[in-house]
Amino acid sequence: MTTFEQILLREVSTLPEDRQADVLAFVRFLKVSMPNKETIKKEFLEALSEARAIAKENNITQDDIDAEIRASRDNK
Numbered sequence: 419m420t421t422f423e424q425i426l427l428r429e430v431s432t433l434p435e436d437r438q439a440d441v442l443a444f445v446r447f448l449k450v451s452m453p454n455k456e457t458i459k460k461e462f463l464e465a466l467s468e469a470r471a472i473a474k475e476n477n478i479t480q481d482d483i484d485a486e487i488r489a490s491r492d493n494k
Contacts, residue, residue, distance in 0.1 A: 430441050473483075
């Protein structure tokens with residue numbers, strides 16, 4: 419058992435039982451909610467595609483985007 423695991427167990431053992439259950443639930447939540455690299459990449463590409471479609475629908479060009487970026491940077 420690593421030092422971290424020992425510290426964690428010691429800390430958790432000092433909590434009331436209902437709080438220990440909360441810690442366990444949180445650890446399980448962290449385990450199932452960790453997206454993998456492929457999921458992150460897929461979601462990013464979907465969001466980028468959606469943003470490009472919205473820009474196209476609203477006739478927003480890359481020049482428009484570049485101008486907004488320059489204006490924002492100039493205001494700092």
